[in-house]
Amino acid sequence: MNTRNIKLFFCCLLLLGITACTKAKKHQSAPKAVDGVLDLRHWDFEKDGSVRLDGDWGFYKNQLLEKGERVRPAREFIKSGKGWNPIDKPAASKINYGTYTLRVLLGKNQSKELGIKINEFSTAYELDINGTIIAANGLVTTNKALSVAEYKPKLCFIHHEPEQLRIVARVSNYHHFNGGLLQPIFLGKHGVLEKNDQTMARYGGFLYGLLVIIGLFHLGIFLFRRKETYNLYYSIYCIFSCVAFAFTNERYLFSFFGSELWSLSYKLHLSVVPIFISGLLLFYDQFFKGVIKPWLKKVLLWLGVLFVTFVIVTPTRLCSYMELIIPLYLLLMSIVAIVINSIAIYRKMESGILLFLCNLFFMAAFIYDGALIEEQMGTLTLTHLCTVVYVIVISYILSRRFASTFGEVEQLSNELVDANKKLEAQNKNLEAEVKLRTQQVVLAEKMAVLGQITANIAHEINTPLGAIKASINTVHESFSNSVDLSLKLIREMDSQSIQMLYRIVQEALTSEIFLSPKDERQTRKKMAAEMTALEIPNAHLLADYFVRAGFTELQTEYVTLLKQPGAETLIALLTEELEQVINTKNVRTAIEKVSKIMFALKNYSRHTIEGHKAETNVEADIDSVLMLYHNWLKRGVTVVTEYSGISPLSCWADELNQVWTNLIMNALQAMSDEGTLTITTSEKDGMAVISIADNGPGIPPELQDKIFEPFFTTKPHGEGSGLGLDIVKTIIKKHGGEIAFESRPGHTVFTLKIPYTA
Amino acid sequence: MNTIPIILCLDDERIVLDSLRGELLRNFGANYMYEFVESPAEAMEVIEEYYESNEVVILVISDWLMPEMKGDEFLIQLHKEYPGIVSIMLTGQADPQAIERAKREANLFACIAKPWSEKELIESMIGAIQSQHLN
Numbered sequence: 001m002n003t004r005n006i007k008l009f010f011c012c013l014l015l016l017g018i019t020a021c022t023k024a025k026k027h028q029s030a031p032k033a034v035d036g037v038l039d040l041r042h043w044d045f046e047k048d049g050s051v052r053l054d055g056d057w058g059f060y061k062n063q064l065l066e067k068g069e070r071v072r073p074a075r076e077f078i079k080s081g082k083g084w085n086p087i088d089k090p091a092a093s094k095i096n097y098g099t100y101t102l103r104v105l106l107g108k109n110q111s112k113e114l115g116i117k118i119n120e121f122s123t124a125y126e127l128d129i130n131g132t133i134i135a136a137n138g139l140v141t142t143n144k145a146l147s148v149a150e151y152k153p154k155l156c157f158i159h160h161e162p163e164q165l166r167i168v169a170r171v172s173n174y175h176h177f178n179g180g181l182l183q184p185i186f187l188g189k190h191g192v193l194e195k196n197d198q199t200m201a202r203y204g205g206f207l208y209g210l211l212v213i214i215g216l217f218h219l220g221i222f223l224f225r226r227k228e229t230y231n232l233y234y235s236i237y238c239i240f241s242c243v244a245f246a247f248t249n250e251r252y253l254f255s256f257f258g259s260e261l262w263s264l265s266y267k268l269h270l271s272v273v274p275i276f277i278s279g280l281l282l283f284y285d286q287f288f289k290g291v292i293k294p295w296l297k298k299v300l301l302w303l304g305v306l307f308v309t310f311v312i313v314t315p316t317r318l319c320s321y322m323e324l325i326i327p328l329y330l331l332l333m334s335i336v337a338i339v340i341n342s343i344a345i346y347r348k349m350e351s352g353i354l355l356f357l358c359n360l361f362f363m364a365a366f367i368y369d370g371a372l373i374e375e376q377m378g379t380l381t382l383t384h385l386c387t388v389v390y391v392i393v394i395s396y397i398l399s400r401r402f403a404s405t406f407g408e409v410e411q412l413s414n415e416l417v418d419a420n421k422k423l424e425a426q427n428k429n430l431e432a433e434v435k436l437r438t439q440q441v442v443l444a445e446k447m448a449v450l451g452q453i454t455a456n457i458a459h460e461i462n463t464p465l466g467a468i469k470a471s472i473n474t475v476h477e478s479f480s481n482s483v484d485l486s487l488k489l490i491r492e493m494d495s496q497s498i499q500m501l502y503r504i505v506q507e508a509l510t511s512e513i514f515l516s517p518k519d520e521r522q523t524r525k526k527m528a529a530e531m532t533a534l535e536i537p538n539a540h541l542l543a544d545y546f547v548r549a550g551f552t553e554l555q556t557e558y559v560t561l562l563k564q565p566g567a568e569t570l571i572a573l574l575t576e577e578l579e580q581v582i583n584t585k586n587v588r589t590a591i592e593k594v595s596k597i598m599f600a601l602k603n604y605s606r607h608t609i610e611g612h613k614a615e616t617n618v619e620a621d622i623d624s625v626l627m628l629y630h631n632w633l634k635r636g637v638t639v640v641t642e643y644s645g646i647s648p649l650s651c652w653a654d655e656l657n658q659v660w661t662n663l664i665m666n667a668l669q670a671m672s673d674e675g676t677l678t679i680t681t682s683e684k685d686g687m688a689v690i691s692i693a694d695n696g697p698g699i700p701p702e703l704q705d706k707i708f709e710p711f712f713t714t715k716p717h718g719e720g721s722g723l724g725l726d727i728v729k730t731i732i733k734k735h736g737g738e739i740a741f742e743s744r745p746g747h748t749v750f751t752l753k754i755p756y757t758a
Numbered sequence: 759m760n761t762i763p764i765i766l767c768l769d770d771e772r773i774v775l776d777s778l779r780g781e782l783l784r785n786f787g788a789n790y791m792y793e794f795v796e797s798p799a800e801a802m803e804v805i806e807e808y809y810e811s812n813e814v815v816i817l818v819i820s821d822w823l824m825p826e827m828k829g830d831e832f833l834i835q836l837h838k839e840y841p842g843i844v845s846i847m848l849t850g851q852a853d854p855q856a857i858e859r860a861k862r863e864a865n866l867f868a869c870i871a872k873p874w875s876e877k878e879l880i881e882s883m884i885g886a887i888q889s890q891h892l893n
Contacts, residue, residue, distance in 0.1 A: 462850045466873030470777035586776045
């Protein structure tokens with residue numbers, strides 16, 4: 001990118017170089033006026049071009065020679081281009097008016113179609129050639145009050161083809177610190193001079209047009225985008241330097257304002273310089289942010305302000321001294337610009353090198369123009385050209401920056417769209433994953449509950465199993481003994497006694513009496529005492545069997561049986577039989593217990609067909625859960641159930657089972673497996689009302705809002721998903737019901753209300 | 759006055775006690791007297807009664823998971839008051855630490871898992887009683 005710019009730049013440079021050279025070529029051998037006479041007899045206007053009337057003009061200080069007035073030849077001579085009060089040689093006394101004279105000697109046939117181009121005499125003049133007034137600016141007068149200044153270049157035709165031209169110019173100046181001939185006068189073929197003027201006008205037009213358009217364009221950009229102030233400052237530079245240019249050379253703007261507003265024009269002409277310079281300074285400041293120290297900026301801007309104030313406030317005679325300051329001011333600004341650009345290059349800022357070269361070139365051009373000001377035809381041409389290049393280059397740089405900003409924006413926009421797309425895709429992925437994870441968590445919960453239940457059941461069944469095992473062993477052992485004893489008894493005992501024996505056994509089998517061990521002990525003691533009194537042997541043991549078999553009293557017929565002689569065998573057999581009866585009953589009890597558990601399990605794991613409700617005995621279901629958790633509850637929880645026998649509820653029973661399980665487990669965990677769990681059911685307002693209460697420490701008030709939140713849990717990490725109450729709430733909602741809770745230390749109760757008709 | 763030693767069985771589940779009874783009777787018969795209680799409180803009561811009538815409870819077979827008090831707690835308490843009593847724990851689930859504690863502080867002879875094998879139980883009991891005699 002950078003190399004392309006630099007190549008572009010050097011092309012422009014080359015172009016300008018060529019232009020400068022071609023311009024410089026022309027002014028080589030024109031003669032100069034000497035002692036008020038300019039000898040052009042050997043000058044061919046067609047071949048050698050136009051001549052600038054330079055040299056020593058005759059000067060009549062403080063005299064206004066009338067036209068045609070014959071007067072002694074001039075004794076004083078003044079150099080053209082310096083004026084009668086140049087800064088290096090100020091006049092001792094004030095000169096307000098004077099007369100310039102020049103005699104031009106022309107060669108044969110050279111005076112055909114001649115023209116004279118007069119830029120101006122400062123600040124008012126009347127010029128006649130050979131007695132005919134051919135040009136005038138303003139009002140030449142000895143009276144200050146009447147004087148009128150005017151800057152208006154004139155191109156005049158010289159008629160009558162004279163052999164010599166006696167040029168007399170009366171000049172007066174009350175408006176400038178220096179008066180007289182400060183600008184060149186050209187003598188040449190009228191056609192050529194005219195063409196030159198037109199060329200200058202075209203160039204001027206092009207330059208002004210370019211500056212104004214670019215200035216307005218950037219002003220427009222600034223108005224739309226206030227953020228980038230360098231656009232504003234650049235437009236100020238363009239427009240005001242255009243104005244400055246329009247005041248110089250052909251003095252178009254002076255003509256525009258007219259001679260009455262000459263002072264205004266002049267002040268304006270001076271004031272625009274600091275304005276466009278400040279504009280440029282501020283442009284550099286904003287474009288290369290941070291390079292200019294704020295104090296320096298302030299100083300330079302204040303300089304400009306002082307300049308402008310001075311110009312506005314003082315009369316033109318005084319403020320015209322500012323003309324001398326301007327070149328220094330411009331030079332200073334060029335140097336500052338170059339320094340700024342150097343720092344920008346050092347800091348590797350964008351476009352640093354390009355602007356540096358531009359500035360350098362501009363400064364060089366300016367110095368060149370200044371140095372050659374005496375020899376150039378039309379002042380500041382190189383500066384003009386340089387301005388064009390400068391302005392185009394800066395516009396290019398700004399446009400590039402603008403375009404790159406757009407490019408950046410486009411790119412960012414694309415990136416944003418891409419990022420959004422990616423985000424959307426990611427979101428979808430995450431949602432899917434969350435769904436999956438939630439499902440997994442729910443499943444894990446169910447597995448955990450299942451695990452608990454399985455463990456519980458394993459323990460629950462273990463005990464009856466152990467009992468069955470022991471009892472069956474006993475029965476098994478007892479069998480062979482009882483067979484032996486039976487055979488023996490048949491031999492020894494009469495049939496009546498044997499029958500009595502079996503009656504006792506039958507009664508024992510059918511007896512439904514179950515005493516608590518405590519009562520058993522009491523009864524046994526009593527019976528043992530009785531038996532001992534009756535001298536029945538092994539009273540204690542026998543009483544034990546009798547009581548366990550279900551006898552609370554000792555019948556007299558039994559006593560006779562037992563007191564028979566040779567009753568040892570009988571008693572032995574009786575004890576064996578009774579043992580078998582007792583153990584058989586044990587096995588039955590154990591099996592019943594296991595059945596209960598199995599029933600509870602079957603109830604609990606009953607699957608309802610998806611979408612179909614079924615009439616369910618809620619209380620039985622809750623009991624099932626309690627049974628399945630019996631083992632857990634045994635650890636120290638007292639269960640109190642207050643069922644009011646509510647009607648069957650149409651519901652999804654397996655889901656409600658989850659609810660009971662969850663709430664009961666929560667209660668148990670809250671109580672740390674010790675306390676009282678109270679479950680009540682009732683019917684009210686067409687709703688089944690179930691409450692599960694515990695006397696644990698309660699839910700802290702600050703957490704009460706959160707307990708139904710998914711994934712909220714007070715358990716340590718890894719234990720419990722926190723989805724329990726969330727699932728409970730979802731299920732109850734599905735049933736069209738509501739769940740509420742109350743909690744304070746020592747009493748927490750969850751109340752569920754489910755309507756009978758959804 | 760009965761000098762037959764007493765074996766006490768403690769379990770909150772009735773059927774365990776019932777099945778134990780059969781086994782003990784078959785194996786030890788009239789050599790011992792047997793008491794079956796459903797709660798630690800009841801156990802202490804019964805032991806107290808016998809103690810007052812100068813009858814000796816020598817062995818306690820106890821469950822671990824009981825509503826009012828865990829087995830190890832009970833046995834430790836028991837041992838404090840009646841250091842002469844040896845004990846065996848018979849249990850479906852027990853905390854290993856609890857068992858250790860009981861062995862240390864309560865003269866626990868052995869811990870047998872439910873469902874128990876008759877042979878193992880009887881052998882343990884014999885072992886326990888013998889160890890008591892030696893003391």
